[in-house]
Amino acid sequence: MLRRRDFLKRTAATGIAAAISRPGLAAPQTAGVHGPRAGIAQTVLGPLDVSKLGYTLPHEHIGDGPFFLGKWSKGGRAAFTAEAVEKLKQMRAAGIDTIVDLTPYDVGRDIRFLEEVSHKSGLHMIAATGQRFFPPQYPGVSMPSRTVEGLAEFFIKEIEQGIDGTDIKAGVIKIGVISGQPTELEATGLRAAVRASKATGLPIRIHTDAAKRAGVSDAVILEEADMDPSRVSFDHSDGIDDMDYFLGLVRRGYCLGMDHVHRGTAANASPSFERRAECIKLLAEAGFAGKIFLSQDAEFGGSLLAEDAKDFRSKLDPADGMLFTARKLIPHLKQIGVSDGDIHTMTVENPRSFFAISQHR
Ligand SMILES: [Zn+2]
Secondary structure, eight states: OHHHHHHHHHHGGGTHHHHHTOTTSOOOOOOOTTOOSSOEEEETTEEEEGGGOOSEEEEEBOTTGGGGGGGOOSOSHHHHHHHHHHHHHHHHHTTOOEEEEOOOGGGTOOHHHHHHHHHHHOOEEEEEEEESOOTTTSTTOOOSOSSHHHHHHHHHHHHHTOSTTSSOOOOEEEEEOOSSSOOHHHHHHHHHHHHHHHHHOOOEEEEOOGGGTHHHHHHHHHHHTTOOGGGEEEETGGGOOOHHHHHHHHHTTOEEEEOOGGGGGSTTOSSOHHHHHHHHHHHHHTTOGGGEEEOOOOBHHHHTSOGGGOOHHHHHSOTTGGGHIIIIIHHHHHHTTOOHHHHHIIIIIHHHHHTSOOSOO
């Protein structure tokens, strides 16, 4: 509890504490299937009542936008940013309210860019702390520390004090586990994420290789560290179509990010788009809509490039960009019988619970 009081004291100036204790805001409830129902999320423009998050894309990449500037032929950063804002305004007009940017520092996150495009587009954005790649699988990748304590200290600094010398704070912890079975350093990253989550109340999203059933081996480490499963999402889970894998994890309380569904539209893709959608339907029918997130894992900057300037990664992203879920996946889910209520749970209610800063820690 001391830890939490410290946090509230230190962040009082930013308004988090004031917002949490604001009269009229429903008292935080104990996390159930849907987690806390009320609360505050940390966006790049400051604390936000989670009721305002609305339709949320929980796993995208906006913050690495300036990385693509070198391949962009239509002018400098100001013109690039203006075009980015235009495109984001189109998403807002299409009904998207919030984008969660899961681009930590080691993947080219530019926090001022994120702040600027959020401010100018009117879209809420949540920035991530964490670690995407780990040496030695990715030579040349740096880590602020290779110990649980040191890495957690870095994450907590980005959550409580701010990112890259600014006062813009992270609102989610992202860890990339490329392996099926976490390497020693990936396990260190997971343990540090748990430590930072417990200290700050932020949730954790994990890049997983679902085809290797990575969520199962990640869960061993998370449970050793006594992590609340409802505060963890295994992203890219639709890379497999094994219902036993999904049900095993959601029954233990974990969330699943279904954010590569568009990759199923490629020729000979396995699982196919239809099968990935069917798995989402089966999970909803089994009563687990409250554990599912829908997103695209798209690299927004790539969508601003001319076709011949796009690389492999940009071409993986759907032609509809971050509107794929709204334009293609959700209509398809409705067509195969997923209810409007379950769609609302996946796109609005789950993010509202998940990104609320937990007050039970
Ligand atoms: Zn991603």
